[in-house]
Amino acid sequence: MRGRNNRRRGDVKLPAEPWVGMLVVMVLLLWLFPLSVPAETVEGPKKDAVITEPVQGVDGNRTEGAPIPSSDPYGDVTEKETEVAELEGPTIADPIEPWNRAMYHFNDKFYFWVLKPVTKGYQYVIPEGFRVIFSNFYNNIKAPVRMVNHLLQGRPRRAGVELERFVINSTMGAAGLRDCAAECFGITGRDADFGQTLGKYGTGFGFYIVWPFLGPSSPRDTVGFVADMFMKPTTYVGSGWSTTERVGLTAHERVNQTSFHIGDYEVIKESAVDPYVAFRDGYVQYRTKAIEGE
Amino acid sequence: MGIRKSACVVMMFLFLVFPLVSQGGVPLDTVKTNVDSVLAVLRNSTLKGEAGKKAKADKIRDASGKLFDFIELSKRTLGANWNKLDAGQRRDFVQLYTKLLEDAYVDKITAYTDEKVDFTKEVPLGANTVEVQSEVKTKTAKIPIYYRVIRKDDGWKVYDVVIEGVSLITNYRTQFREILASKPPESLLETLRTKVGGK
Numbered sequence: 001m002r003g004r005n006n007r008r009r010g011d012v013k014l015p016a017e018p019w020v021g022m023l024v025v026m027v028l029l030l031w032l033f034p035l036s037v038p039a040e041t042v043e044g045p046k047k048d049a050v051i052t053e054p055v056q057g058v059d060g061n062r063t064e065g066a067p068i069p070s071s072d073p074y075g076d077v078t079e080k081e082t083e084v085a086e087l088e089g090p091t092i093a094d095p096i097e098p099w100n101r102a103m104y105h106f107n108d109k110f111y112f113w114v115l116k117p118v119t120k121g122y123q124y125v126i127p128e129g130f131r132v133i134f135s136n137f138y139n140n141i142k143a144p145v146r147m148v149n150h151l152l153q154g155r156p157r158r159a160g161v162e163l164e165r166f167v168i169n170s171t172m173g174a175a176g177l178r179d180c181a182a183e184c185f186g187i188t189g190r191d192a193d194f195g196q197t198l199g200k201y202g203t204g205f206g207f208y209i210v211w212p213f214l215g216p217s218s219p220r221d222t223v224g225f226v227a228d229m230f231m232k233p234t235t236y237v238g239s240g241w242s243t244t245e246r247v248g249l250t251a252h253e254r255v256n257q258t259s260f261h262i263g264d265y266e267v268i269k270e271s272a273v274d275p276y277v278a279f280r281d282g283y284v285q286y287r288t289k290a291i292e293g294e
Numbered sequence: 295m296g297i298r299k300s301a302c303v304v305m306m307f308l309f310l311v312f313p314l315v316s317q318g319g320v321p322l323d324t325v326k327t328n329v330d331s332v333l334a335v336l337r338n339s340t341l342k343g344e345a346g347k348k349a350k351a352d353k354i355r356d357a358s359g360k361l362f363d364f365i366e367l368s369k370r371t372l373g374a375n376w377n378k379l380d381a382g383q384r385r386d387f388v389q390l391y392t393k394l395l396e397d398a399y400v401d402k403i404t405a406y407t408d409e410k411v412d413f414t415k416e417v418p419l420g421a422n423t424v425e426v427q428s429e430v431k432t433k434t435a436k437i438p439i440y441y442r443v444i445r446k447d448d449g450w451k452v453y454d455v456v457i458e459g460v461s462l463i464t465n466y467r468t469q470f471r472e473i474l475a476s477k478p479p480e481s482l483l484e485t486l487r488t489k490v491g492g493k
Contacts, residue, residue: 273394285459
């Protein structure tokens with residue numbers, strides 16, 4: 001064994017000079033262990049220190065003019081950092097907060113006392129596969145809303161994609177029961193609504209308003225909601241404004257949609273310190289993203 | 295021999311400049327690894343019963359500790375209000391807020407345990423910050439979940455999660471700001487203590 005090794009070494013003549021071998025080893029070591037220290041080695045003790053370190057002056061107000069240096073992880077935030085943080089979030093006026101809070105509580109009770117139990121029963125009776133089919137159907141039939149709004153927003157390409165999806169799903173997707181455009185051809189669409197269109201034209205929220213049953217909105221998005229309703233084929237089912245067919249369809253769509261989201265509302269509500277404010281901010285951020293994002 | 299020597303030096307230099315771990319996809323890989331390890335714990339069906347539940351919670355806490363920088367997250371949540379808290383209150387706040395988020399975040403991802411998570415891309419935000427984008431596919435929709443990470447001494451750490459355009463820290467900032475506008479910091483901590491203790 002040893003002899004063979006020796007012979008091979010001799011053949012290759014690798015360490016022509018000792019420093020070359022040393023250098024190779026050094027380089028390898030440096031390569032494998034870069035100068036930056038891996039996370040775990042630092043983390044443990046540092047974290048413990050944070051917890052066990054005795055805290056002085058917990059009580060009493062902080063004396064002014066004794067800032068904690070920002071090199072400390074718990075140190076003051078600098079003006080530059082706070083500026084970034086403050087500018088990040090969009091806000092909304094809430095002049096009718098008492099009404100809104102009342103409506104928030106009304107909707108909360110409506111969810112827990114009516115919508116959730118009904119949806120749970122529905123979920124139990126209707127298998128998931130069928131619920132997905134209904135969801136596809138309601139989604140497909142709203143294609144005109146998306147097409148018109150994409151056009152109004154000056155995005156003919158996206159309107160074209162919606163048209164394409166509508167044609168494929170209404171035919172090969174068995175009248176919209178299956179999202180064949182996405183499943184067979186990988187063509188995915190994008191949502192668009194009239195509230196968003198108005199926003200893109202520069203209309204602001206106005207103020208915050210919570211509608212019974214419908215939830216968070218604003219004057220702008222309320223106008224958008226009504227306009228979109230006129231473009232929705234299901235609106236024209238039945239002969240009058242409140243026929244059994246229309247109300248039934250709307251209720252079914254709502255319950256079917258909720259059946260995929262049981263638990264979402266609860267989680268957001270549970271994790272919030274002030275759920276009313278959390279949902280209001282969630283609405284503002286979500287809608288702002290829909291308008292300004294891309 | 296001269297050529298060989300200089301080649302060695304050049305090689306050594308190159309190795310030092312481009313270490314084994316390239317900087318390119320590090321934020322994405324870090325987030326993916328840590329999120330995956332949280333999901334692995336959640337999906338672990340061997341941890342059952344009361345004891346299993348406890349073990350699960352501990353493991354999730356470990357994993358989320360690697361994923362998040364809760365101090366950075368707390369600072370960015372409070373913004374200018376952070377400076378109104380004294381040193382002790384800051385520590386209390388970070389501890390309570392961490393607990394609140396761990397409870398909330400774990401709940402949220404528990405709801406998605408059966409869904410597929412794809413990490414799509416990273417978008418640079420600032421000099422030290424990157425947004426790692428992921429997508430959760432549900433039966434009827436795709437939910438975009440973006441992790442905002444900052445480069446720290448011990449690697450890339452999450453300081454914000456943006457779900458469907460809604461930033462977690464902005465959402466809490468709005469809530470905390472309303473409380474701090476009319477009440478002292480101690481009362482915010484008291485609210486948090488009640489919230490976390492009631493779980």
